[in-house]
Amino acid sequence: MKTILTILFVLFIGLFAQAQDAKVEVKVAAQIESVVLVPSTIEATLNSSETKVARLYMDRNYKVKKALSFYTKANKTKLA
Incomplete structure (x- = not known):
């Protein structure tokens, strides 16, 4: 009945x-x-002496995950 x-x-x-x-009708x-x-x-300098380092991470949120993955004393396992 409800479906009907x-x-x-x-x-x-x-x-x-x-x-x-x-x-x-709206006239514009x-x-x-x-x-x-x-x-x-455009100036392109070939064979320049500058060396730049490019970092490539597999995950785009790598820095965020690394910052959030901190450890505290509460994270350590406790022996009974």
Whole structure:
């Protein structure tokens, strides 16, 4: 009985929503702007003497997990 009432309620709401007049048209004024392209200068230095170190972690939350994995005295096992 509950399922039949639920199905009828859903159908009633769906038909009621379709019966609404949604013929409101909104006109948008188009605005034209000019764009000026500026040529960019890219300087690439090959064979530079700088050495940079890049670190690659398997997990993106590595630093967060490492910071949250601290140990306290309560974490230690106790002998009875």
